[in-house]
Amino acid sequence: MTADILTTRHPFLDGKPKRMLIDGKWVEAASGKTFETINPSTGEILAAVAEGDAEDIDRAVAAARRAFQGPWSKFKPFERQALLLRLADLVEQHFDELAALDTLDMGAPIGRTRASRLRALGMLRYYAGQAVSILGETIENSLPGEYVSFTLKEPVGVVGAIIPWNSPLTATIWKIGPALATGCTVVLKPAEEAPLTPLRVAELCQEAGIPPGVVNVVPGYGETAGAALARHPDVDKVAFTGSHLTGQKIVEASAGNLKRVSLELGGKSPDVVFADADLETAVPGAGMAVFANSGQICSAGTRLFVERKIYDEFTARVASFGKTLRVGDSRDPETQVGPLVSAEQLDRVTGYLAIGRQEGARPLSGGERLTEGEMAKGYFVPPTVFADVKDEMRIAKEEIFGPVISAIPFTDIEEVIERSNRTHYGLGSGVWTRDVSKAHKLARGIRAGSVWINCYQAMDPAVPFGGYKMSGYGRESGKQHVEEYLNVKSVWIKTG
């Protein structure tokens, strides 16, 4: 079954243009326009997709508002929980098909997208638990006389969710899950590079019995559909994941009605390796902290700080590890590193490869686009390690979003903490050491939303994830996540 999904036509790719979901109906864009989405391993067109615009966003927001004020507002927590559990069961039933769609549409290796099963299902079931765990507080007050004061937690309302392309299935669940748990409604704008999985999940939402208008999905471009959603006066909150430049535009656009905003943005995360680390695990660990998903992960550990006395040995070993990884068509189960998502992303990453060389960094592995045979049709860049990188080089400061490590030597623990923090970003970070006091010192010293010690990129639905500084604000996962979708109302009753 799974092999067929990847070798013959996927059941969702039936040759018909994909429509958008507004108010429980599958409709064309008001303009009638469509755009094409492609397989980045081969350049082949997968589907034409309805290209939403401001008018479609208006229709979707109006539907989301009606649903929010209508029967959905009467749904009890147990009913919302039941819907989330039903959606989880459907995602489980169709998981292979969804993993294949992610692989086809954005190029993550099929081994990787299949491995996201536990996480995707765990997220939905975690939010189902959250639906019945929304608590206000009874608060003692000091007013003279007799007053009771307590808080209610209420859904913020209509949420505009704007997601990137690097992990469409889990990104979709990360936005829809907390909205359903809290009783919000959503207008989701998928990334133009990878709109297919969000549309398929929207079908499953309908099948799960989620009422019309509660989940709407409007594909389209960022500057049109995305911007219209971010500035819409009847959207109460925008939940955004993407680049910091777009994040800044979202904040500006939100000012019109001062909507709530949560932002999960980019990073240039430090990954610090001490000489006392277990190098057998640190080598692949530091490698996969960047090579996984071809480096297209916002918390990738791209600034690899290595203690000077093992710098040459360690960087050479990470480079050799990178060379053992199989780069190729993302549909091949043996593939470990797939293509970059698009021609635009390829230009960006190869541009940085050239900049790195011009700046005097030394490529120990990779460093050039792969164009042999069938690879010429796709957007393949091999795992690349740059040595002799200095903090002030652009490849050490700017987010590349490709499989590119910038390896930098350090000598002293205080120095590496200071240099790790010398960035506008603060999303992820890693530490490799056997020394518990060093680990603890870095865990406290690094200004980032996650610190991974002797591991990298560990994620769980119950553990919050998000940024410091220009990596954004707000948390996804964990009990903090649903709070982002709730308002606090204080109620006073004079009882005397």
Ligand code: ADP
């Ligand atoms: P990336 O560089 O990873 O594509 P972006 O921040 O450009 O990151 O894109 C992330 C999401 O933001 C996508 O869904 C994209 O369409 C959307 N987007 C891009 N520009 C804007 C904008 N001006 N307003 C709202 N959304 C936008």
